[in-house]
Amino acid sequence: MVSKFLWRLGGWLGLPLLAYGIAVAVAHPAPPHPFIKKLPTLPLRIAHRGGAGIWPENTRYALERAARLGVDMVELDTHASADGVLVVMHDATVDRTTNGTGLIRQKTLAELKTLDAGYRWTDDDGRSFPFRGQGITVPTLEEIFQTLPQMPMIIEIKQAEPSIVDALCGLIRRYGRQEDVIIGSFHVDVLREMRQRCPEVATSAHTNEVRLFLALNFLRLTKVYSPAPLAFQVPTRQDNIEIVTPSFVRSAHERGMQIHTWTVNDPAEMEYLLSIGVDGIITDRPDRFMELLVRSQKANLG
Secondary structure, three states: OHHHHHHHHHHHHHHHHHHHHHHHHHOOOOOOOHHHHHOOOOOEEEEEOOOOOOOOOOOHHHHHHHHHHOOOEEEEEEEEOOOOOEEEOOOOEOOOOOOOOOEHHHOOHHHHHOOOOOOOOOOOOOOOOOOOOOOOOOOEHHHHHHHOOOOOEEEEEOOOOOOOHHHHHHHHHHOOOOOOEEEEOOOHHHHHHHHHHOOOOEEEOOHHHHHHHHHHHHOOOHHHOOOOOOEEEEEOEEOOEEOOOHHHHHHHHHOOOEEEEEOOOOHHHHHHHHHOOOOEEEEOOHHHHHHHHHHHHHHHHO
16 A cells, blocks of 8 residues: 555656656756857946936936946937937936926927936936036937947837837847847837847846746746846846845856846945846946945955
8 A cells, every 4th residue: 555655656756857857958048149258357337327326317428428437338228209210218208307398209309309318317306407408418329329339238128119129120230239239128028029020139038037037946946947038137126025136146147147136326235246146237326336346356455
């Protein structure tokens, strides 16, 4: 009777173990991509929206100064104007950052160019607006490609409808940027379309992929995961769930993926994230991050 039970138990356990073994055998890490090979030494210093805590976000002014500061990568967002030109801005409207109002997709590029993109930037709760009237305009993505031809970029597609994937893919190919940009989006269908239309360009994980990997990591089953994305670009925590943990970082690295965390402005949190091995920190204050790295290097040398 006991031997019969053990035989059945072995059968019950054997099938799941066999399935797991097959899944591990056929799974593969993220394939190597030129984007990773061309990146500088880790950790990556990534200026969020060009350094939104120092300069007017998503402007050529900010992105140029982030490059001069010495960041390794810039992060920016894109929508399309009413006449189909890709412009660099985070929100769907111009209200929060400019002296205008209304939807980007309902304004032509000429109309967008009349706006003051430094109008609302302040670092003293509105007591002063140092960038007003300085000629800072809404840039096109093409202008940024021309201005920063060698700078690696994270480009987040903000607009889902109508799709701007073909326009973005065409611009990337026209400027030969396939190896130095990585595309992200909160829209699952947008990233899927990007991977289909522009398969040579690296992408980060969409929300469903992050959730899946978190669940697999909790169950210690990440060896069955074959990544389509090249990186997880995620907050350190969300909805009281700790995302970027030592275990999450280790598991992602085992699958050939990088971890870029956002938006980290506190030096103490930066230090912790570096200690657990994240590959890059996306920050509004790249100046703080770079100062931290210089202090760490001096401490190590001393």
